[in-house]
Amino acid sequence: SIGEGAFGSVFKVKRKVSTSREIVRALKEISKEAIGSNEEEDLRNEIEVLKSLDHPNIMKIFEFFEDEKYIYLIAEFCGGGDIAGLMDKYGVFPEFLLKYIMFQVFMAISFLHSNKVVHGDIKRENIAFVSTIKDKEKNEIDEFFKNFFQDKEIQSELAEASGLENLSDKAVSIARELANFDMKILDFGSAKMKKKGRQYEQLSGITGTVYYCSPEVVKDEYDFDCDEWACGVMMYILLAGYPPFEGNDEDEIFKNILNRNPNFDVPELKNVTED
DSSP states (O other), X not given: OOEEETTEEEEEEEEESSSSOEEEEEEEEEEHHHHOHHHHHHHHHHHHHHHHOOOTTBOOEEEEEEOSSEEEEEEEOOOSOBHHHHHHHHOSOOHHHHHHHHHHHHHHHHHHHHTTEEOOOOSGGGEEEEEOOTTSOOOHHHXXXXXXXXXXXXXXXXXXXXXXXXXXXXXHHHHHHHTTEEEEEOXXXXXXXXXXXXXXXXXXXXXXXXXXXXXXXXXXXXXXXXXHHHHHHHHHHHHHSSOSSOOSSHHHHHHHHHHOOOXXXXXXXXXXXXX
């Protein structure tokens, strides 16, 4: 087992293709008893749609099957850790690396929304890393890192743009780790499908993690914008080290989300650009 959730466990599984090659996947076990019979059919429908989603920054779901007690998902294995783990290791992120991460996250969110899928639980722990193939065709992001490590002038420009005299060893270390990975959005346990032809249909049923909930989620009438709000909260945490809305308990956090504006005038954000 590589993880436990509210509705079951996640396992790392392997299938030998030949003596020298094996395929590694993640197997998610979802308890039918835990989700209830009313949710089963919705879950099957959503899985079928998620299987059809093909995007480089979204965890791929390959197939699912079931028995009397569980529904099993076979998905892409993301073994490089997640953004929360990277932050635990290095602390807050310099702005230029935040842009690199969020570019991939926003591309994935845009793709989901164009397919009428609301993720519903965007957070640091659900943005994972998948190791890239070293000899893959070079794209713009690969070129960025190639130039970044070789060109001191580029490093100097990035430092200046981030309001720093020079880039710290920490920033370069984070960049070296990120250069070997692609970002993947995972965990679609809170995802909801918008019904075809009902563009303005409101969704309900609290979803996501408390700190990341939008005012619309707290009010129990939300739409695609709950994902965009959660992206903003995640960006704030990566730059400041703490969420924009805090409290002693869930009710106080929800109250602050509804009634307060995020505070950008804090020491941790003094070097972050106005944009």
